Amino acid sequence: MAKYAGLSRRRFLAGAVGAGGLGVLVACGNQVGQMQNAPYATNAERNAGSGTVPAAVQASAATPAASGTAMTGMNDMPGTTTAPASASTAANATATPAKDWQAMSQMHEAGVKTFLAQPQTLRGGQRMEYTMQDGVKVFNLTAKPMQWEVTPGQIVEAYAYNGVVPGPQIRVMEGDSVRVILKNELDEATAIHYHGLVIPNAMDGVPFITQPPVNPGESFTYEFTARNPGSHMYHSHMNSALQVTKGLLGAFIIEPKDRSAYPAFDQEYTMILNDGPLGFTLNGKGFPSTEAVTVKQGTRLLIRYMNEGLMIHPMHLHGMPMTIIGQDGYLNTPYKCDTVNIAPGQRIEAIVECTEVGAWAWHCHILSHAEGEMGMFGMVTALIVQ
Numbered sequence: 001m002a003k004y005a006g007l008s009r010r011r012f013l014a015g016a017v018g019a020g021g022l023g024v025l026v027a028c029g030n031q032v033g034q035m036q037n038a039p040y041a042t043n044a045e046r047n048a049g050s051g052t053v054p055a056a057v058q059a060s061a062a063t064p065a066a067s068g069t070a071m072t073g074m075n076d077m078p079g080t081t082t083a084p085a086s087a088s089t090a091a092n093a094t095a096t097p098a099k100d101w102q103a104m105s106q107m108h109e110a111g112v113k114t115f116l117a118q119p120q121t122l123r124g125g126q127r128m129e130y131t132m133q134d135g136v137k138v139f140n141l142t143a144k145p146m147q148w149e150v151t152p153g154q155i156v157e158a159y160a161y162n163g164v165v166p167g168p169q170i171r172v173m174e175g176d177s178v179r180v181i182l183k184n185e186l187d188e189a190t191a192i193h194y195h196g197l198v199i200p201n202a203m204d205g206v207p208f209i210t211q212p213p214v215n216p217g218e219s220f221t222y223e224f225t226a227r228n229p230g231s232h233m234y235h236s237h238m239n240s241a242l243q244v245t246k247g248l249l250g251a252f253i254i255e256p257k258d259r260s261a262y263p264a265f266d267q268e269y270t271m272i273l274n275d276g277p278l279g280f281t282l283n284g285k286g287f288p289s290t291e292a293v294t295v296k297q298g299t300r301l302l303i304r305y306m307n308e309g310l311m312i313h314p315m316h317l318h319g320m321p322m323t324i325i326g327q328d329g330y331l332n333t334p335y336k337c338d339t340v341n342i343a344p345g346q347r348i349e350a351i352v353e354c355t356e357v358g359a360w361a362w363h364c365h366i367l368s369h370a371e372g373e374m375g376m377f378g379m380v381t382a383l384i385v386q
């Protein structure tokens with residue numbers, strides 16, 4: 001028990017939230033290069049995007065077998081006691097306590113139990129209310145910093161629209177007149193880009209290309225007609241590698257006027273992927289705070305995947321195939337798969353025939369975004385078919 005003695009999962013995750021920033025992006029985008037100088041030996045650090053590792057965790061990371069596994073993502077070879085070669089490059093590889101596999105299993109179990117109990121937490125992405133003014137649907141968005149709980153006890157500074165990550169979902173009908181009033185309460189300039197929408201150039205939301213930036217304290221009004229149906233997004237287009245990964249994003253769904261060409265579905269779920277200062281998240285939460293999706297057997301579930309992060313995330317659903325029906329709001333020839341790559345900026349629409357009863361794991365299959373020695377984290381949820 002020495003490795004994890006006195007280290008609860010909650011404390012572990014909370015303690016790892018420190019410097020924040022984009023360290024996690026560098027680490028995961030260029031793991032090999034990073035290993036030499038700054039080994040990312042723990043999952044919580046990846047989850048939190050932190051450059052600071054609690055002392056207790058550093059001690060455990062000094063275990064060559066553990067750090068080697070975490071850094072390279074390779075599985076330990078069964079029956080092998082030799083540390084991976086890469087572990088010898090870890091600066092702190094000194095003592096080699098025996099691996100505490102029971103503690104490892106306990107951490108895995110604790111995470112799953114917390115997830116299945118579905119922690120009470122503020123969630124983003126709810127459908128946004130609007131007001132009708134002279135035939136125009138008016139949406140008000142305020143961009144503001146806030147403290148956001150990513151996993152139980154893990155509080156991170158986020159930038160949020162209307163106090164939630166992701167921002168509230170804007171949903172209109174094809175042909176609707178739309179007005180979005182952005183108020184900037186950040187301490188830096190911002191702007192909103194309507195990603196995927198066919199829109200007048202002046203409304204495209206790119207500072208210095210189509211509009212002046214919206215400075216701190218200022219407002220900006222966007223007005224356009226919702227022309228092309230589909231699963232689109234809205235997000236900042238200013239300092240976006242930071243502003244979007246910190247939370248300035250949301251779904252912008254335009255429903256088609258003519259539904260006859262669109263495949264039938266009973267229930268839908270929008271899943272926005274992100275990576276960065278909040279860690280690896282699904283709808284603004286990391287496992288075990290991610291939202292389980294519960295359906296009745298026989299449901300045809302429409303999934304709207306959207307990637308607002310900086311990395312590709314291949315989302316894998318256990319148990320049942322997904323039928324990919326469209327990308328970026330355009331219907332394509334359907335095809336079946338169980339793992340679908342979602343690149344940054346892409347939206348993928350998939351339908352699942354929920355035929356198989358049970359709790360089915362549903363996660364990014366870049367495993368360093370999903371599971372490590374401390375258990376599952378980040379981009380993991382479940383489809384629960386009842």
Ligand SMILES: [Cu+2]
Nearest residue numbers: 313364366369
């Ligand atoms: Cu991923």
